[in-house]
Amino acid sequence: MKHVIMRMAAACALFVLAAFAGAAPAAAKTELTLYYPIAVGGPLTKVIDGFVAGFEKENPGIKVNAIYAGNYNDARIKALAAMKAGQPAQLSVLFSIDIYELIEQDLIVPFDDIATTAEEKAWLKSFYPALMQNGTYKGKTYGIPFQRSTIVMYYNKDAFKEAGLDPEKPPASWAEMAAMGQKLVKKDAAGAVQRWGVMIPSTGYPYWMFGALAKQNGQDLMNADGNKTNFDNTDVVGALQYWVDLSKKHKAMPEGAIEWGTLRTAFTEGKTAMMWHTTGNLTAVKNEAKFPFGVAMLPVGKQRGTPTGGGNFYIFKSAKPDERKAALSFIKWVTAPERIAEWSIATGYIGTGDNAYATDTLKKYVAGFPPAAVARDQLKYATPELSTFQTGQVRKLLDDALQAAITGSKSPADALKGAQQQADRLLQPYR
Amino acid sequence: MSSRAILTHVYGWLLLLPAAVLLIGFTHYPAVATLADSLFTVGTAVRPSRFVGLGQYHGMLDDPIFWKVMGNNAWFAVGTIPTSIALALAMALWVNGRLPGRGFARMAYFTPTILPMVAVANIWLFFYTPQIGLLDQVGALFGAKSHNWLGSPGTVLGCLIVMTVWKEAGFFMIFYLAALQALPPELEEAGRIEGASRWYFFRRVTFPLLMPTTLFVLVNATINSFKLVDHLFILTKGGPDNASSLLLYYIFETAFSFFNPNYAAALTVVLLAMLGLLALIQFGVIERRVHYR
Numbered sequence: 193m194k195h196v197i198m199r200m201a202a203a204c205a206l207f208v209l210a211a212f213a214g215a216a217p218a219a220a221k222t223e224l225t226l227y228y229p230i231a232v233g234g235p236l237t238k239v240i241d242g243f244v245a246g247f248e249k250e251n252p253g254i255k256v257n258a259i260y261a262g263n264y265n266d267a268r269i270k271a272l273a274a275m276k277a278g279q280p281a282q283l284s285v286l287f288s289i290d291i292y293e294l295i296e297q298d299l300i301v302p303f304d305d306i307a308t309t310a311e312e313k314a315w316l317k318s319f320y321p322a323l324m325q326n327g328t329y330k331g332k333t334y335g336i337p338f339q340r341s342t343i344v345m346y347y348n349k350d351a352f353k354e355a356g357l358d359p360e361k362p363p364a365s366w367a368e369m370a371a372m373g374q375k376l377v378k379k380d381a382a383g384a385v386q387r388w389g390v391m392i393p394s395t396g397y398p399y400w401m402f403g404a405l406a407k408q409n410g411q412d413l414m415n416a417d418g419n420k421t422n423f424d425n426t427d428v429v430g431a432l433q434y435w436v437d438l439s440k441k442h443k444a445m446p447e448g449a450i451e452w453g454t455l456r457t458a459f460t461e462g463k464t465a466m467m468w469h470t471t472g473n474l475t476a477v478k479n480e481a482k483f484p485f486g487v488a489m490l491p492v493g494k495q496r497g498t499p500t501g502g503g504n505f506y507i508f509k510s511a512k513p514d515e516r517k518a519a520l521s522f523i524k525w526v527t528a529p530e531r532i533a534e535w536s537i538a539t540g541y542i543g544t545g546d547n548a549y550a551t552d553t554l555k556k557y558v559a560g561f562p563p564a565a566v567a568r569d570q571l572k573y574a575t576p577e578l579s580t581f582q583t584g585q586v587r588k589l590l591d592d593a594l595q596a597a598i599t600g601s602k603s604p605a606d607a608l609k610g611a612q613q614q615a616d617r618l619l620q621p622y623r
Numbered sequence: 624m625s626s627r628a629i630l631t632h633v634y635g636w637l638l639l640l641p642a643a644v645l646l647i648g649f650t651h652y653p654a655v656a657t658l659a660d661s662l663f664t665v666g667t668a669v670r671p672s673r674f675v676g677l678g679q680y681h682g683m684l685d686d687p688i689f690w691k692v693m694g695n696n697a698w699f700a701v702g703t704i705p706t707s708i709a710l711a712l713a714m715a716l717w718v719n720g721r722l723p724g725r726g727f728a729r730m731a732y733f734t735p736t737i738l739p740m741v742a743v744a745n746i747w748l749f750f751y752t753p754q755i756g757l758l759d760q761v762g763a764l765f766g767a768k769s770h771n772w773l774g775s776p777g778t779v780l781g782c783l784i785v786m787t788v789w790k791e792a793g794f795f796m797i798f799y800l801a802a803l804q805a806l807p808p809e810l811e812e813a814g815r816i817e818g819a820s821r822w823y824f825f826r827r828v829t830f831p832l833l834m835p836t837t838l839f840v841l842v843n844a845t846i847n848s849f850k851l852v853d854h855l856f857i858l859t860k861g862g863p864d865n866a867s868s869l870l871l872y873y874i875f876e877t878a879f880s881f882f883n884p885n886y887a888a889a890l891t892v893v894l895l896a897m898l899g900l901l902a903l904i905q906f907g908v909i910e911r912r913v914h915y916r
Contacts, residue, residue: 269879293882296667384768385754395774395862446753446773449863454752463754585882592688595863599776621670 203310222518224256229267239538240578247525254518271275279535282511283519288326288504289579292418300506302332306520307577319545322574335504337544341472345500351465358359362488369491373444389444390466396452397592399578405431407497407575418580419622424612442496472566475540489570541565581622586615630843661889669725679889691865692873702784709791715799736794747786776866793827794841834913
């Protein structure tokens with residue numbers, strides 16, 4: 193009996209020892225833990241691993257541990273949980289629109305406080321202003337753009353020819369898109385639609401597509417402080433009315449919600465002549481489409497407009513001063529024009545500054561594949577993606593309102609008015 | 624107590640310890656912590672968390688989305704539970720008989736079960752897709768018009784129910800099949816000699832003998848109708864306009880997309896209470912009547 197207990201005690205002791213052994217003391221050089229929102233083992237981990245190895249070679253005093261954490265949601269949850277548990281986390285790429293949440297939780301530091309030399313300050317200004325909007329709060333920069341995308345219009349040139357339209361002239365305005373969309377609809381003898389004119393996805397990220405329509409109609413969806421939304425503004429209601437009219441009035445788009453995930457297949461199978469989708473799909477469409485296709489800027493309502501999307505670099509408050517400096521030097525290294533060019537070609541994400549498009553690598557790529565330049569040229573007209581305090585809930589309010597109008601259960605004005613009222617209630621404490 | 628008796632006690636408790644630690648650490652403590660969390664507001668660096676008592680539950684009463692997902696969940700349960708049980712029983716009876724290719728038929732019925740829900744949802748996403756989807760392509764052969772199955776509030780929940788039944792029925796069939804094979808063959812012989820019709824024999828002998836299995840399957844189907852939400856992430860994200868959102872999915876959204884863990888905790892308590900109540904009814908009331916006498 194006694195030595196049963198002795199054995200158990202020994203086992204317990206071993207267990208405790210093993211638990212402590214996991215927390216071995218760190219080496220003397222500065223160590224950075226980077227949470228990155230891509231799935232482990234995906235093709236992009238190789239690119240990031242390459243960046244990390246290259247950086248460590250040039251900066252022997254710094255070690256970077258990249259943790260691949262899945263999608264944006266997973267990465268945020270894991271990084272936040274790690275910090276809560278006292279684990280090190282110095283920097284991360286997270287959703288650009290999570291900025292207000294991260295500020296409210298007091299988790300991130302502005303880059304202006306770390307970038308103190310003239311050269312570092314110049315670097316802060318080297319990105320496209322449109323990409324900085326989602327990373328700025330009260331005049332300070334909290335997010336550095338890295339994997340960013342935007343919306344473009346893909347169109348099927350064969351379908352344009354078949355409908356008697358010029359395949360080199362995609363619709364330039366709302367009215368043209370509705371009229372051409374109508375012409376591009378193809379029906380069989382029984383009257384069933386074989387091909388639709390245009391599809392704008394309304395599941396997944398409807399608020400993102402709607403940001404483009406609202407901006408084209410002259411209105412941003414929220415203010416720069418992230419504490420007021422403009423959902424019931426007449427121009428915003430007008431934008432939703434146009435979206436609904438594309439199916440109800442012009443019959444150029446199918447009724448009901450259009451699925452984000454299957455839309456690309458619908459386009460490459462020739463079931464729609466035009467689609468609005470992320471630039472992130474460019475490479476996939478290029479590989480799958482068996483017909484010549486074009487990529488165009490989104491049409492003009494009162495003006496051009498598209499939201500940006502994607503992920504920014506953040507530096508966490510929990511990082512010590514030397515770690516913050518090291519994190520900054522890593523981010524600077526990764527966002528150097530040559531690396532951005534390489535990243536953009538590997539992923540389809542847009543280059544984040546003019547200096548990236550000035551590199552030979554990207555110049556050559558754009559010359560051989562002109563659609564890649566459309567997203568860049570459209571950035572002039574970009575607007576920030578919907579992002580406010582309480583962003584998850586505000587976004588959901590808008591998503592629900594959009595889907596209610598698109599499926600016909602509410603009128604655009606009623607749906608958006610309801611969403612605005614609820615958003616006002618949520619955002620009142622932040623004004 | 625002699626020292627030997629004490630040692631025996633200690634020995635017994637030590638043997639229990641690993642299981643007890645795991646059970647308390649991962650089941651009981653989280654449940655209690657959830658209940659405690661649900662009594663506070665969400666805390667941020669700017670506004671610390673404070674005690675609100677039943678405030679979160681009051682808020683729930685005024686939350687239209689909560690009532691919407693509760694309604695959806697009720698329809699989802701009503702749609703999936705009886706259908707999948709009936710289908711499972713029918714399939715089990717079918718593949719229990721002597722028919723050519725029996726092994727193949729059993730395997731075919733069981734296949735959906737071994738697929739992960741996320742993979743199943745990805746497959747069905749393309750079944751339901753308008754125009755290019757299987758459903759519309761087959762329909763087109765008969766001249767049916769294309770329908771936006773997942774994009775219309777009227778059909779989306781039905782689509783999810785059909786898919787869930789397809790996924791679950793094969794799993795429940797296995798239990799029925801095992802139970803059927805445990806039935807003594809003399810009963811059937813006796814029935815045949817007495818001249819009982821097959822339907823009469825099923826109604827008065829087979830089905831009552833299967834009741835314990837039915838209870839087990841019923842409990843599982845009920846739990847599943849509240850805990851299966853993986854497919855929503857792929858198929859609809861609860862849309863359009865919450866037409867297909869279920870309670871557990873709403874809890875996930877509240878916690879990880881709205882960053883409101885405390886309201887999510889309150890919703891979780893409601894879910895736990897509901898499942899607890901259902902379990903009580905099933906084991907307390909129905910259990911007593913399922914055994915054949």
